[in-house]
Amino acid sequence: MKNFHISTTVNGDQTEFVCAPDETLLDVLRNRLGLTGAKEGCGTGDCGACSVTLNGRLVCSCLVLGAEVEGAEIGTVEGLATGDHLHPLQRNFIDHAALQCGICTPGILVAAKALLEKNASPTDEEIRYWLAGNLCRCTGYDKIIKAVQIAAAEMRGA
Amino acid sequence: MVKVTIWGSLRSATDGQADVEIDASNFRELLDRLVIKYPGLKPQIQRGVSLALDGKIYREAWFAKIEPDSEVVLMPYMAGG
Amino acid sequence: MPLDSKMNRVFKVVGTRPPRPDGVDKVTGRAMYGADATAPGMLVGRILRSPHAHAKILSIDTSAAEALKGVKAVVTSADFGVPDNLSIRDVQDNCMARGKALYHGHAVAAVAASSAAIASQALKLIKVTYEVLPHVTDVDEAMRIGAPVVQSGRVLENVAAGLSENVTSQCEFGHGDLEAGFAKADKIIERSFTTAATHQGYIEPHACLASMSSDGRGDLWCCTQGQFFVRSLCAEIMGMDASQLRVTASEIGGGFGGKTTVFIEPVALALSRKSGRPVKIVMTRDEVFKATGPTVSSSTDVKIGMTKDGRITAAEATLRYQGGAFPCETVSMGAQSAFACYDLDAVKTLGWNVLTNRPKEAAYRAPGAPMAIYAVESVVDELCQELGLDPLDVRLKNAASKGTKSSYGPTFDDIGLRATLEAAKAHPHYTAPLGPNQGRGLSCGFWFNFGGNTCVSLNINTDGTVGITEGNPDIGGSRAAISQMAAEELGIPYEKIRTIIADTNSLGYNDVTDGSRVTFAVGLATIEAARNAIKVMCGRVAKIWGIDENAVIWEDGCAKPAGGNAGSFDPMSIEEIAAISANTGGPIAGHHEVNADGAGVSFGVHIADVEVDPETGATKILRYTVFQDAGKAVHPDYVEGQMQGGAVQGIGWALNEEYIYGKDGLLQNAGFLDYRVPVASDLPDIDTVILEIPNPGHPYGVRGVGETPIVPPLATLSNAVARAIGVRIFNLPMSPPKLLKAIGQKG
Numbered sequence: 001m002k003n004f005h006i007s008t009t010v011n012g013d014q015t016e017f018v019c020a021p022d023e024t025l026l027d028v029l030r031n032r033l034g035l036t037g038a039k040e041g042c043g044t045g046d047c048g049a050c051s052v053t054l055n056g057r058l059v060c061s062c063l064v065l066g067a068e069v070e071g072a073e074i075g076t077v078e079g080l081a082t083g084d085h086l087h088p089l090q091r092n093f094i095d096h097a098a099l100q101c102g103i104c105t106p107g108i109l110v111a112a113k114a115l116l117e118k119n120a121s122p123t124d125e126e127i128r129y130w131l132a133g134n135l136c137r138c139t140g141y142d143k144i145i146k147a148v149q150i151a152a153a154e155m156r157g158a
Numbered sequence: 159m160v161k162v163t164i165w166g167s168l169r170s171a172t173d174g175q176a177d178v179e180i181d182a183s184n185f186r187e188l189l190d191r192l193v194i195k196y197p198g199l200k201p202q203i204q205r206g207v208s209l210a211l212d213g214k215i216y217r218e219a220w221f222a223k224i225e226p227d228s229e230v231v232l233m234p235y236m237a238g239g
Numbered sequence: 240m241p242l243d244s245k246m247n248r249v250f251k252v253v254g255t256r257p258p259r260p261d262g263v264d265k266v267t268g269r270a271m272y273g274a275d276a277t278a279p280g281m282l283v284g285r286i287l288r289s290p291h292a293h294a295k296i297l298s299i300d301t302s303a304a305e306a307l308k309g310v311k312a313v314v315t316s317a318d319f320g321v322p323d324n325l326s327i328r329d330v331q332d333n334c335m336a337r338g339k340a341l342y343h344g345h346a347v348a349a350v351a352a353s354s355a356a357i358a359s360q361a362l363k364l365i366k367v368t369y370e371v372l373p374h375v376t377d378v379d380e381a382m383r384i385g386a387p388v389v390q391s392g393r394v395l396e397n398v399a400a401g402l403s404e405n406v407t408s409q410c411e412f413g414h415g416d417l418e419a420g421f422a423k424a425d426k427i428i429e430r431s432f433t434t435a436a437t438h439q440g441y442i443e444p445h446a447c448l449a450s451m452s453s454d455g456r457g458d459l460w461c462c463t464q465g466q467f468f469v470r471s472l473c474a475e476i477m478g479m480d481a482s483q484l485r486v487t488a489s490e491i492g493g494g495f496g497g498k499t500t501v502f503i504e505p506v507a508l509a510l511s512r513k514s515g516r517p518v519k520i521v522m523t524r525d526e527v528f529k530a531t532g533p534t535v536s537s538s539t540d541v542k543i544g545m546t547k548d549g550r551i552t553a554a555e556a557t558l559r560y561q562g563g564a565f566p567c568e569t570v571s572m573g574a575q576s577a578f579a580c581y582d583l584d585a586v587k588t589l590g591w592n593v594l595t596n597r598p599k600e601a602a603y604r605a606p607g608a609p610m611a612i613y614a615v616e617s618v619v620d621e622l623c624q625e626l627g628l629d630p631l632d633v634r635l636k637n638a639a640s641k642g643t644k645s646s647y648g649p650t651f652d653d654i655g656l657r658a659t660l661e662a663a664k665a666h667p668h669y670t671a672p673l674g675p676n677q678g679r680g681l682s683c684g685f686w687f688n689f690g691g692n693t694c695v696s697l698n699i700n701t702d703g704t705v706g707i708t709e710g711n712p713d714i715g716g717s718r719a720a721i722s723q724m725a726a727e728e729l730g731i732p733y734e735k736i737r738t739i740i741a742d743t744n745s746l747g748y749n750d751v752t753d754g755s756r757v758t759f760a761v762g763l764a765t766i767e768a769a770r771n772a773i774k775v776m777c778g779r780v781a782k783i784w785g786i787d788e789n790a791v792i793w794e795d796g797c798a799k800p801a802g803g804n805a806g807s808f809d810p811m812s813i814e815e816i817a818a819i820s821a822n823t824g825g826p827i828a829g830h831h832e833v834n835a836d837g838a839g840v841s842f843g844v845h846i847a848d849v850e851v852d853p854e855t856g857a858t859k860i861l862r863y864t865v866f867q868d869a870g871k872a873v874h875p876d877y878v879e880g881q882m883q884g885g886a887v888q889g890i891g892w893a894l895n896e897e898y899i900y901g902k903d904g905l906l907q908n909a910g911f912l913d914y915r916v917p918v919a920s921d922l923p924d925i926d927t928v929i930l931e932i933p934n935p936g937h938p939y940g941v942r943g944v945g946e947t948p949i950v951p952p953l954a955t956l957s958n959a960v961a962r963a964i965g966v967r968i969f970n971l972p973m974s975p976p977k978l979l980k981a982i983g984q985k986g
Binding site: 077102 | 264265270274275356441442443491523887912917920
């Protein structure tokens with residue numbers, strides 16, 4: 001089978017890559033582009049560790065084909081910080097111990113950012129349901145929800 | 159001489175006694191002398207045992223000092239997760 | 240190392256909540272986990288697994304696979320020797336089947352190829368001829384005479400006659416006169432329980448990168464809880480000296496006990512040796528469920544007698560655990576921990592380990608304890624209901640405390656059970672009102688905690704900052720706690736210390752990160768290493784001042800004269816001393832190597848409020864509070880994190896998680912869709928209350944906390960559900976179909 005030559009934008013940067021027809025976007029990010037922030041926890045869209053945004057929409061990159069992203073804008077965890085300034089979500093996750101092993105953290109940060117872009121003042125319940133597709137096995141989610149609330153308040157300028 | 163408590167499934171090797179008397183001043187001597195006095199204990203001791211000395215668990219310390227009035231309890235070798 | 244006599248000391252850094260050193264890397268995606276490493280010329284390794292639950296392997300023909308373009312090596316058990324040590328042989332045979340496939344998913348061959356696609360294709364070309372054998376997956380069925388025998392010749396000398404050869408070991412603990420005890424009881428309840436096997440469910444699948452060179456040396460990168468143990472196992476399996484194999488632990492994406500052994504590492508090393516190239520193996524989620532180390536499943540009988548005013552007079556339990564196709568001793572820890580929370584005159588536990596055609600068990604937090612304490616705490620709760628007694632008062636009446644002869648033998652020193660029970664009783668949660676279809680449950684929990692082999696090296700840099708090298712992968716924030724303890728001893732800011740985790744070449748042996756041992760044992764070694772470095776620095780300063788070493792003390796990050804008599808010298812800061820270290824004798828360091836003892840046991844109590852929907856059988860957790868004794872909470876955020884994380888794992892175990900085997904012996908739910916772990920929307924906030932009853936065996940009083948939190952949730956939820964629906968369930972998980980059925984049968 002012939003490979004595809006794709007042009008796309010990743011975290012605001014013009015990017016090109018070659019991929020096989022059955023290669024996922026997750027495989028492309030990790031193996032072709034060296035962006036290992038997105039993780040494969042299951043390969044079947046059940047754990048959310050591979051979460052990225054595709055044209056502003058939150059997706060599991062293990063369920064998207066590399067060949068599908070021609071001309072698209074992809075956002076990964078590597079694009080959250082600005083230079084050496086962490087995004088408020090990133091900083092609050094550290095400050096409020098919202099991570100332990102950290103493997104789910106990139107996916108949760110991307111997902112939380114996508115939520116706050118749609119809804120700047122979510123309730124705890126809204127955060128929990130939005131993040132239901134991101135599994136965490138270490139924290140029990142408590143400190144994650146609290147850190148998202150604190151970051152949301154900061155971003156609202158409250 | 160010190161009193162050593164043996165756990166239930168090992169007591170068939172000590173004639174049913176839960177507590178036995180051994181002359182030993184450290185963990186290593188204790189294990190060596192238990193095996194001499196009660197050869198039926200040998201397989202378990204070779205597989206590994208821990209020692210609770212006055213409530214403190216030692217897993218491998220041969221030179222853990224045993225006093226005559228110490229509480230000595232033999233325990234299986236333990237692992238966590 | 241005993242508790243510091245100056246325990247009325249006011250801690251300046253210990254007990255605060257500084258940012259963890261790996262935080263920025265983990266929130267930016269920079270942290271490197273097992274699957275994130277690459278090497279030039281790297282090959283992709285894939286493993287072929289048995290489609291049968293139990294089968295003789297008659298032949299394996301790898302010729303077509305080897306001939307495929309792009310395939311650089313194929314291995315089977317024929318590429319390995321046969322280790323003398325039985326437990327290492329079991330590990331190896333689990334990594335690569337020898338003669339028999341013992342469970343669905345058991346590895347039978349492996350390939351290394353230049354791409355994942357070619358490796359997958361090559362697996363399909365390997366021809367394995369199986370003779371399928373009868374299988375057994377249920378623990379009670381496997382015990383009966385006539386059950387298919389999983390392995391012969393593994394029965395230990397302590398097993399009673401009249402049982403299947405699958406019963407490999409037997410254990411018994413306890414003291415006192417049971418008959419007399421039961422005779423004193425006003426009420427006796429006898430119940431049988433079963434729990435299903437669960438998986439630790441770490442989000443990061445096992446991954447490693449192995450690189451062997453033709454001079455016999457090897458480098459292995461892997462996600463693991465213990466790089467030194469990985470080295471021991473792999474060196475033995477590969478026939479290498481320890482010094483020839485350097486193992487580096489990546490950041491780890493969860494372990495919980497499941498990454499304390501090896502599954503793919505010897506295979507990757509063998510493929511690398513054969514191909515002469517680095518080989519990377521990453522497990523799929525399907526493989527993780529099928530072929531790593533779930534917990535045991537259990538079948539237990541518990542009998543407890545109680546007086547009408549709530550005193551337990553006798554307690555007895557029989558436990559049958561299956562740990563898969565290889566012998567394990569987890570039942571002995573279950574049998575010892577079952578009644579550990581209680582002060583009993585008459586207690587007896589009897590346990591058996593049973594082989595089945597299932598994957599080889601590995602630890603999951605407190606191995607063996609959750610299923611045993613679940614059964615005991617359920618019966619205690621039922622007795623409370625029958626006798627009309629308050630469950631917390633009954634626990635307080637029977638709680639183990641200092642001076643109690645434990646159910647497993649030793650007498651307890653200072654322990655925190657009473658304090659946690661009293662805190663629970665005083666907490667508003669315990670008396671909050673409940674509505675219809677709602678119920679409140681509680682349970683105690685316990686874990687032993689361990690010390691173990693530990694090495695720490697602490698180096699004073701020439702600018703006065705500090706580098707600490709320790710050997711235990713950080714699974715819960717321990718690097719922060721280690722840096723805090725060093726900062727406390729040295730009297731310097733936390734930010735001036737950098738703690739890293741070393742590869743196997745850089746330190747002596749360190750036991751795996753397990754047994755809730757790191758903050759305790761590595762902390763203790765760090766404190767000692769810091770004190771040694773301080774001794775060196777004071778010695779240097781004594782020379783400079785021309786006074787006796789004993790006349791120099793260390794305070795607030797400076798060397799000072801001990802008193803007026805020592806002389807009036809200005810203090811010398813760590814920066815000043817370090818800057819001239821070359822002149823005063825050379826680089827300054829402290830180190831400590833120890834097999835640490837004196838770990839303190841950790842008790843916990845959980846309370847949960849639930850609401851069960853009578854139409855669907857679904858359980859909603861309304862409120863959950865965790866009380867636990869931490870001895871001394873070095874970094875309270877991370878102690879809370881352990882309490883919350885462990886509690887939620889226990890919640891999953893109680894309500895939804897289970898390994899489901901078909902009659903064909905095949906695993907039916909090897910993925911996160913059907914192996915349902917808790918998600919954010921399933922849960923409320925998990926409130927935490929940390930008690931601090933210092934452990935006499937640690938300078939700051941630290942007790943391990945990581946494992947105990949998984950123990951109480953099983954009975955906490957079972958008791959809550961029983962009170963919510965008015966019917967008791969005796970099997971876990973209490974998934975909605977089961978509750979619906981129970982509600983229907985009651986009505």
